[in-house]
Amino acid sequence: MLEIRNLHARIVDDGTEIIRGLNLTVKAGEVAAIMGPNGSGKSTLSYILAGREDYEVTEGDILYNGRSILEMDPAERATSGIFLAFQYPMEIPGVATMEFLKVAMNEQRKARGEEPLKIPEFLKRVKDAAALLDMDMAMLKRPLNVGFSGGEKKRAEILQMKLLEPKLCVLDETDSGLDIDALKIVSEGVNALRAPDRAIVIITHYQRLLQYIVPDSVHVLYRGQVVKSGDKSLALDLEANGYAGVIGQAA
């Protein structure tokens, strides 16, 4: 589903190269965890997948379902099924969460040539998804992410992910800022999205989240490259021994 080939990317503003020859393949139905120390390029990778203009791909390619997505803007990537759950979701003052959900869902439907959702159907979907994530409907009347706690923001991200039904989900440090109860709820929400036709990429610094969302593969990112790949035991190994061993081998 996702194939990243020898990807090199740099920051447009100052030319700093962040991704340096990254290779990664994630199949449909797979849950892949990307781990690595701070500054290894994890969040940058998520932004590049989503099409952020601050980064420039200088070499290599990103194939999604066999097609390069490098020329697509963020909205086109999103409507084609790529979703990024942000580490720091943005506040959108004056736009009720509910309104935002409706616009996003209907824009995606429009891009696929589908009719807008009828209001009762829309409300039903939102209610069901909110219940699963233990979210209060009253919260959804508030402007998106404005004044939300860290945990509320993350839940709102997973809520959007669930409602937009993406095919490739990228979760950037979704566990950061979550207490243990919220972590469980969010993890259940993600687990419920596991499906044979959907790939999930989890970017995380700690193994903690992977206790709840058990990955099929684990990849260690360091200095803009995948330096080691393995199964879920690799994450446990990292937890026990730190990154030093893996990084040492790569160096």
Add this chain to the structure above:
Amino acid sequence: MPAVQDTIDRVRKIDVDQYKYGFQTEIAMDKAPKGLSEDIIRFISAKKDEPSWMLEWRLEAYRRWVTLDEPKWARVHYPKIDFQDLYYYAAPKSTPGPTSLSDVDPELLRVYEKLGIPLREQEILAGVQKTDASELEEASDNVYKSGRVAVDAVFDSVSVVTTFKKELAQAGVIFCSISEAIREHPDLVKKYLGSVVPTSDNFYATLNSAVFTDGSFVFVPKGVRCPMELSTYFRMNEKNTGQFERTLIIAEEGAYVSYLEGCTAPQRDENQLHAAVVELIALDDAEIKYSTVQNWYPGDAEGKGGIYNFVTKRGDCRGHRSKISWTQVETGSAITWKYPSCILRGDDSSGEFYSIAVSNGYQQVDSGTKMIHLGKNTSSRIISKGIAAGFSQNTYRGQVSAHRKATNARNFTNCDSLLIGDQCGAHTVPYMEAKNATAQFEHEATTSKISEDQKFYVMQRGIPEEEAIALIVNGFVKDVIQQLPMEFAVEAQKLIGISLEGSVG
């Protein structure tokens, strides 16, 4: 990318020439020769069948006007206007005083059909009552149900059709064109016309006093709550015709009226001058709510053409506990010079100003308000949202003053500016003056840019760039949109989106 190339691309992408109402209807016009003189004023007055006192009033204004110079203090730049190169009177040739739809020029009805917004003109003109409840979306907070609107349609300079007159008359409300009011209700007009904006007020108001050709007149008698929203559509049509509407609204003791003004104009190359005067008078315990959506042609991508809009709007809270509220959504015009103001004369009176001013392309907006506190315990509130995109300049200019007798005057001002792109400018020019030590004025102002982070976030949900900007901007202006009646709220949101098309490079 080199800056030069970037600039070229940006210019190419700014296509403000997307004015969706740029058509010109062909209705035979009856117009005065170009230029302005006492003879032209006599011609206008005669065409309008006016009494001699009205003609004298106009001539007096004209004689003063020729001694005045155009004001230069606003932050707007434009080539000098040749006032002798304009037509001052144009009216569609129509049978006077149509009483039903079939009497109305079908071409005019087609104009309304093309406009299509925000009132369902056809139905309303046909007297159809409609509630929009089925179309209101549950997820939207802007729920305001008002099924009935009376329209006084101003086609160029003459009111062509007025609806709901009968029902209004039963309530004792007078809603007609100012010309008709001059003929039918001379005592009221004499008493109030020019009592808020005197003929000597300013260059454009003085010009208007000399040459105004039409506008609306509303009189709501003591204790009456006007049973429906009143609405006038102004629409400039004939080429090179300056528009000089005069609107006068009077709410007697305890009366209430909500008035909606909305405008679109056909596209053309020549700049058009528009200098309206609106006067509101609220007596004891009366309330007037005046809402405007202004969507005149802003000019093309190079800043050519477009309407020059020099407007004087002022409300007088003449009575105790009276209230006047201005709400405006300004998206059009090449140049906007407009400061709807409140004179808070009565004790415990209050004034409000809610404004959204959107500028794109080469538009120049210099708009704001004046709150003049004269009475005791008077309060005012100013919420202004300026959005600048393209190469536009957007200035908020406001004055809050407390007279020495204005004990306990209160004002709250909030001016927020939002910039889209890096070629535009937003400016805030607040003046505050308190001559009474008990006055309390608060002022908040912010300027922000739509951040790349916000835009990226919204787009990542599958919302295309321009829709993403429109969504963020509509969130930014929500406080003001909520002040608008439903008919305008929905339209205003769409209009803001349309106005910002092409604003991102």
